[in-house]
Amino acid sequence: xxxxxxxxxxxxxxxxxxxxxxxxxxxxxxxxxxxxxxxxxxxxxxxxxxxxxxxxxxxxxxxxxxxxxxxxxxxxxxxxxxxxxxxxxxxxxxxxxxxxxxxxxxxxxxxxxxxxxxxxxxxxxxxxxxxxxxxxxxxxxxxxxxxxxxxxxxxxxxxxxxxxxxxxxxxxxxxxxxxxxxxxxxxxxxxxxxxxxxxxxxxxxxxxxxxxxxxxxxxxxxxxxxxxxxxxxxxxxxxxxxxxxxxxxxxxxxxxxxxxxxxxxxxxxxxxxxxxxxxxxxxxxxxxxxxxxxxxxxxxxxxxxxxxxxxxxxxxxxxxxxxxxxxxxxxxxxxxxxxxxxxxxxxxxxxxxxxxxxxxxxxxxxxxxxxxxxxxxxxxxxxxxxxxxxxxxxxxxxxxxxxxxxxxxxxxxxxxxxxxxxxxxxxxxxxxxxxxxxxxxxxxxxxxxxxxxxxxxxxxxxxxxxxxxxxxxxxxxxxxxxxxxxxxxxxxxxxxxxxxxxxxxxxxxxxxxxxxxxxxxxxxxxxxxxxxxxxxxxxxxxxxxxxxxxxxxxxxxxxxxxxxxxxxxxxxxxxxxxxxxxxxxxxxxxxxxxxxxxxxxxxxxxxxxxxxxxxxxxxxxxxxxxxxxxxxxxxxxxxxxxxxxxxxxxxxxxxxxxxxxxxxxxxxxxxxxxxxxxxxxxxxxxxxxxxxxxxxxxxxxxxxxxxxxxxxxxxxxxxxxxxxxxxxxxxxxxxxxxxxxxxxxxxxxxxxxxxxxxxxxxxxxxxxxxxxxxxxxxxxxxxxxxxxxxxxxxxxxxxxxxxxxxxxxxxxxxxxxxxxxxxxxxxxxxxxxxxxxxxxxxxxxxxxxxxxxxxxxxxxxxxxxxxxxxxxxxxxxxxxxxxxxxxxxxxxxxxxxxxxxxxxxxxxxxxxxxxxxxxxxxxxxxxxxxxxxxxxxxxxxxxxxxxxxx
Numbered sequence: 011x012x013x014x015x016x017x018x019x020x021x022x023x024x025x026x027x028x029x030x031x032x033x034x035x036x037x038x039x040x041x042x043x044x045x046x047x048x049x050x051x052x053x054x055x056x057x058x059x060x061x062x063x064x065x066x067x068x069x070x071x072x073x074x075x076x077x078x079x080x081x082x083x084x085x086x087x088x089x090x091x092x093x094x095x096x097x098x099x100x101x102x103x104x105x106x107x108x109x110x111x112x113x114x115x116x117x118x119x120x121x122x123x124x125x126x127x128x129x130x131x132x133x134x135x136x137x138x139x140x141x142x143x144x145x146x147x148x149x150x151x152x153x154x155x156x157x158x159x160x161x162x163x164x165x166x167x168x169x170x171x172x173x174x175x176x177x178x179x180x181x182x183x184x185x186x187x188x189x190x191x192x193x194x195x196x197x198x199x200x201x202x203x204x205x206x207x208x209x210x211x212x213x214x215x216x217x218x219x220x221x222x223x224x225x226x227x228x229x230x231x232x233x234x235x236x237x238x239x240x241x242x243x244x245x246x247x248x249x250x251x252x253x254x255x256x257x258x259x260x261x262x263x264x265x266x267x268x269x270x271x272x273x274x275x276x277x278x279x280x281x282x283x284x285x286x287x288x289x290x291x292x293x294x295x296x297x298x299x300x301x302x303x304x305x306x307x308x309x310x311x312x313x314x315x316x317x318x319x320x321x322x323x324x325x326x327x328x329x330x331x332x333x334x335x336x337x338x339x340x341x342x343x344x345x346x347x348x349x350x351x352x353x354x355x356x357x358x359x360x361x362x363x364x365x366x367x368x369x370x371x372x373x374x375x376x377x378x379x380x381x382x383x384x385x386x387x388x389x390x391x392x393x394x395x396x397x398x399x400x401x402x403x404x405x406x407x408x409x410x411x412x413x414x415x416x417x418x419x420x421x422x423x424x425x426x427x428x429x430x431x432x433x434x435x436x437x438x439x440x441x442x443x444x445x446x447x448x449x450x451x452x453x454x455x456x457x458x459x460x461x462x463x464x465x466x467x468x469x470x471x472x473x474x475x476x477x478x479x480x481x482x483x484x485x486x487x488x489x490x491x492x493x494x495x496x497x498x499x500x501x502x503x504x505x506x507x508x509x510x511x512x513x514x515x516x517x518x519x520x521x522x523x524x525x526x527x528x529x530x531x532x533x534x535x536x537x538x539x540x541x542x543x544x545x546x547x548x549x550x551x552x553x554x555x556x557x558x559x560x561x562x563x564x565x566x567x568x569x570x571x572x573x574x575x576x577x578x579x580x581x582x583x584x585x586x587x588x589x590x591x592x593x594x595x596x597x598x599x600x601x602x603x604x605x606x607x608x609x610x611x612x613x614x615x616x617x618x619x620x621x622x623x624x625x626x627x628x629x630x631x632x633x634x635x636x637x638x639x640x641x642x643x644x645x646x647x648x649x650x651x652x653x654x655x656x657x658x659x660x661x662x663x664x665x666x667x668x669x670x671x672x673x674x675x676x677x678x679x680x681x682x683x684x685x686x687x688x689x690x691x692x693x694x695x696x697x698x699x700x701x702x703x704x705x706x707x708x709x710x711x712x713x714x715x716x717x718x719x720x721x722x723x724x725x726x727x728x729x730x731x732x733x734x735x736x737x738x739x740x741x742x743x744x745x746x747x748x749x750x751x752x753x754x755x756x757x758x759x760x761x762x763x764x765x766x767x768x769x770x771x772x773x774x775x776x777x778x779x780x781x782x783x784x785x786x787x788x789x790x791x792x793x794x795x796x797x798x799x800x801x802x803x804x805x806x807x808x809x810x811x812x813x814x815x816x817x818x819x820x821x822x823x824x825x826x827x828x829x830x831x832x833x834x835x836x837x838x839x840x841x842x843x844x845x846x847x848x849x850x851x852x853x854x855x856x857x858x859x860x861x862x863x864x865x866x867x868x869x870x871x872x873x874x875x876x877x878x879x880x881x882x883x884x885x886x887x888x889x890x891x892x893x894x895x896x897x898x899x900x901x902x903x904x905x906x907x908x909x910x911x912x913x914x915x916x917x918x919x920x921x922x923x924x925x926x927x928x929x930x931x932x933x934x935x936x937x938x939x940x941x942x943x944x945x946x947x948x949x950x951x952x953x954x955x956x957x958x959x960x
Contacts, residue, residue, distance in 0.1 A: 044243055044253050045202035047110035048496070049076075049088040051118040053100055059084025060100070060122055067096040070107060071260035073312030074371055078490070079422045087490040090418065090425045093232060093255050103129035111148050112255040113234040114139040117652060140652050140706045141567045142559075143643025143659030145719055146236040146250075147171040152781045152788065154230055156837045156849040158888035158905035160272060160951055162227040162300050162321065165198070165252065169833050169853070171235035172774035172794045173719065174250050175826070179916070180945055182221035182325075186213065188237055188250035189770030190798030190824035191723050192807040195665045195696060197247035200225060200254050201381060202486075203414055203431060206246045208478045208549075209508055209669045211809070213249070215435040215478075220408050222323060222361040222387045228268070228304050229319035229365045231257045238700045238719050239659035242555035242571030242641050243486065243500060248665040248698035248723060256381070258369055259315030263307030266959035273297035278911050278949040281942075294395050296327035302363075314370035325359035329395045333465045338452045343529025348450065348465055351399045361387040361408075377418040385410040397466045401443040404470040410435045414482075423491035431482035436475070438512075443469030446518040451534070456526055464524065473516030473542065476670060480506030498557040506551065510673040511544025543680040545673050549579040557641075565650050569643035575664055578633050581689060582672035586628040588679050591686050591756075595621050600753055604736035610753055616738025618815055624688035624732075624761055631691045637664040639697070657717075658703035665696045667727045671762055671809075674729075678760070685757030687729075694764035698723040711785070715776040725764040728802065728811035732761035740816060744872035746803070746863065748812040765801075766811055767819065770827060772796040786839035791832070798827025805861040805874070823859050823876050830856040847890045855882035858946075864922035866933040875932060877920055877940060883912040884947055890955075898960030907951040916946025 049067055053060045065086045067076045071094055080086045080100075093112045098105040100120055105128070110116045116139075120129045139148070149167045159166045161178070165186055169176045174188045187193040196213035198205045210218040217224060233254035236244070240251045274296050283293045302321035309316055331352050339345045364384040371377050387408040392398035414431040445468040453461045486500035518539050522531035557571040595611035598604070604613060611621045643659030671689060678687040704717025731748025735741045740749040752759040774794040781788035799821040802811045806825045834852040842848055857879035865872040890903035908914075919941045923934025930939040 044199045045112065045255055046090045047093050047112060048115040049091055049096065049098070049108065049110060049118055050115060050496075051086060051120060053080045053084045053086060053120045053122065055122040063100050066099045067091060067108075068099070070095045070097060072258065072315050072369075073261055074377065075374075077375070077420070077422065081493050083493055085493065087496055089488045089490060089496065090420065090427065092258070098129070100129050105129045111139075111150070111234070112232055113236075113253050114148065115141060117141070140655045140713075141645045141647065141657075143239045143569055143645060143657050143702070144236050144241070145172060145238040145659075145702050145704070145717060146234060147776070147778075147790070147792065148234045149232060150781060150788070151232050152837050153835060154227065154232070156847065156888065156890075157835055157851055158849060158886040158907060158953075160298075160905070160907050160948065160953055161223065162270070162323070163223045164225060164227040164230045164233065164254070167835065168235045168250065168252060170790060170792055170835060171237045171250065172717070172776070172792055173237050173770065173772050173796055174235060177946075178948075183219055184212075184217055186217065186250070187807070187826055189721055189772070189796065190768040190800050190807070190827050191249040191698060191721065191770065192696065192726050192768070193249075194668060194807075195247065195249040195698070195723070196251070197244070197665075198224070198252045198254065199244070201256055201379075201414070202253075202416075202427075202429070203412070203482075204246055206666075207435070207668070208506060208666070209435075209476045209510065210437055211668060216385065216408050216410060218437065219406065219439070220387065221325065221359050221389060222385075222408060223321070223363065224385075225254075225383075226302065226319045226321035226363040226365055228266070228302055228321060229256050229317070231255045238702050238721065239641070239643055239661050240663070241569060242557040242573040242639070243498065244663070245502065245553045245555075245573065245575055246665055248663040248696055256365065256367060257304070257306065257317055257319070258367060259306035259308065259317040261308050261311050261315075263305075264960065265303065265305035266957055267303040268301065268955060268957040270300040270953055270955045271297070272951055272953040276952040278951070280945050280949050281913060282945070291396075294327055294329050296325060298323070298325045300324075309368075309370070312371070314368070317365075317367040319363075319365040321363045323359070323361040327357040327395075329355050329357060329392070331355055331399055331465070332396050334397065335452050335462045335464060338454055338462075338526050339464070339524060340527060340529045343524070344531060345524065345529040348467070351465070351467065355392070355400045357390050357392055357395075357403065359387075359389045361385070375420050379416045379418075381412075381414045383410070383412040393470065394463075394466055397463055399465065399467050401441075401445070402447065402466050402468060402470060403441070404439050404472050405442055406439040408437055423489055425488040427486045429482070429484040431484075432480070433482070434477065434479040436477040438475050440473045440475075440512070441470035441516070444517065445469050446520055447471050448520045448522055450531060451521065451523045452526065453523065454526065456523070461523070469517050471517050471519050471539070472514045474512035474514060475509070475544075476673075477509040478506055478669070479509075480504055494561045496559040498555075498559070500553075500555055502551070502553040504551040505548065507546070507548045508669045508672075509544070509546050510670060511542060513540045513542050513677065515540040516542055540677070541680060543677050545582055545585070545676045547579060547582045547584065547672070549577055549669075552576045565647040567645045569641070569659070571641040571661075573639040573641065575637045575639070575695070576633065576635060577666065577695075580633065580666060580695075581631070581669065581693060582676070583631040583633065583693075584628050585626055585631075585672065585676060587625045587688060591679055591688075592625055594686070594753055594756065595625070599736055601736055608736065613736045613738065614732070614734050617734030617740075618738070619732055619734060619761070621732075623692065624690050626688075626691055631693060634693050634695045637695050637697070638662075639664055653708040655706040656703075657706065658701075660699075660701040662697055662699050665698075667693075667696065667764070671727060671729075675762065683755050683757075685760060686752055687760045687762070688732075689762040690764070694725040696723065696725045696727070696764070709777075711779055713778045713780070716774070718771070718773050720771045721769065723768040726766035726768065726802075726807070727762060727764050727809065728766050728814060729760050729762050729809060730765070730811050730814035732759040742870060744865065744870055745816070746813060746872050746874055763814075765814055768798070768800040768802075768807070768824065769821070770796060770798040770824070781837060787837060787841065789834070789836040791834040793830075793832045795830055796827050797829070798824035800824045803874075805859075822874070825859055825861060828855040828858055828882070845891060847892065849888040851886045853882065853884045857881045860918050860920055862920040862922050862932075862939070864932055864934060865924045866922055866928070866935070868925055875922065877918060879918060879946075880915055880942075882914050882947065883910070884914065885909045885912075898958060901955075901957045901959070903955040903957070905953040905955070907953070908948055909950065911950040912947075913949075914945065914947035915942035917944035918942055
């Protein structure tokens, strides 16, 4: 490593974190609901409360039993209940089955009857999770399995929650985001374990530049999306939080196997493909196959069970390597060898996902669970589908290993969950060839006129490696012995190591021109390889919380929480800025116009840049110690019947900054006379303040909800142009451009700071009719009106904010937020003849805004302007038929995505143009302003599926 110190801090708590941890661990303990549910209620005998009665809930799938005793007022609480269907017993009297979902609280009031064996459920047990201040939605197993989608990414239905967007770009890469908040600030918890990506973008490991899926969908039982006001147990998230539960084995052996298929022959052409076809450029063919199986059952009935899931995904994209303008090339020199490399090639994607889960009830009040997960993914991507020979492909690999072990202990009033875990995630785009990248060109006149790219050979310049690996200890506890209170507390310690290296310019990139007479190449220019330096450092993460869900009265529930998080080495705090970079700032500013005796640092200071804040000596960076996050909420049941419930909440949530910024800094500064990249010493953690209010209302068999949400995010990390002229100004740069450069002999000055803000306010309306065995159809609809803004001058959640500091923090429209958005999803098993099952999803949006650049008043007077994208429309439907026979069931299914073949654009020409002959409404000379240039959604796509289950 060049100019980089290896820094491995000792495993220690700060005095502040240690004091808070000690206070919480001596307090009444509590339990988290990241992977479980709660059943609570009142037991009465006649009209009187029934105290001291044993209450048990027995899981109907695996036989596991949860126990408690009614309090003096007849109330009871069963916490840490695995989602599923339960039979509840009070003494010898049994109830009808009760189903609970992940993260939900089910209110089940019970009336004892003398002389009979059945306890009666009073009130509406189906009105689950109406109390509390969280804003979001639950996605059921039926929705996951039956709603149409082209890929098997279980996160595809997260957009059923208000303000949450799930999108897939033209390359198949996924983005999950809530409002105008940074996409890196989402988090997903699977069985209570955070899947946070510490090193790269996307929020969740495996979501950065991947066509794959983060988890086998067939292993997900259900999940909950919380857009705002999550409780204190949620960490490393300041945007949307998703908590999912995996399937488990039961007392009966069950399994399935499936296969999905689609491809370009089942997909309509988009307008750009049609245009290319008219020019003689055909659409590259591709096929996508997804397949897998699950198997779960007993090891010993009611005691131990297993579950296994495997999913594979394969995409083959055949292509033809075709050299261009061969009519200009002679049969001489290197031409014959180049043309011999033409022919067929296949770009391949392959992913394998495995999950193994074992659970056992080792004693009456103790359970254990062990989970292992493996992901292996390779993706061969050519730079150009026509010009790149096979060796000029990038192998984009994504690999992940996770192991988790959980132990539960409980008695009548306590529940303890202790967890240890291991993770290793690596992202490694690399070339299988080490030869220099060479792009050959030709010009009819052997000059710079009418130059055409002919063919590309050699290796891809991209060769990067990013890895996070670590150990986790987590303990969550619950105490329910105090009437009206469910007290929760927890502590989390994680030791994580980052290994970051490689570069996107690992080999020389050469541009060579072939002579039209001799066939010999001549070098036009070369971009030299960047030394593949790296950084390795460790980081210790600590989190503690306390949560009290206080039923203050029969109608009023208060959710009172506090969380504290601390990281001791988030961004390589032991790094020292190289001496050659440091020396520049103390010397005379050599640029024209600098007075004698004025240093470069003093020139920068005139422009508001105190460069000393960015120079690190290896000890000057300080970890952030103020991440206290209060989270407060309430709900009020107006009539006490769970039909009309008012709710409100306010909370602060802290997240973190990705470690890759530390590599950018070290790697750029390792280049002699290269660019100067420096991160501010005063580290901060991104956070969001959220508040909301609304009404949940029962409408017959429907659940309605109307609400308002408001979020304000701060401390988002950005790189920006740090250079200033000798007067502290921006030289001759246009108003929307940074003042590039630094001093002679070095590249530009780029500074990193925790500067950007974002805010979103939304009003939403939800209607939901749940799926049940007695009513085998469901329908949910969410309409959201949003207004999103950001201080980032790029108008998005980018990590770059080039002109920061040039103006006061002005608010700009967020290009990540639609003003209007409606998502409707439904599943039906019984409406159509012949036993056909129908499902569908409708997404309608008013369109995303985009940023335009207007230089019509002169190229030194450029400004940004707002463009409005076209509305988004997509209707997806699925139709299936299931046939049962002696050894199981077989289902055949067809999904049609974008049934009406709506054209949904994703990008537009935002160049207004310069001065001169006006060609558009803004006075610029670009007549193509606003012309679509990319797709924002797939064209009509047909996918076939087959599934066997037993």
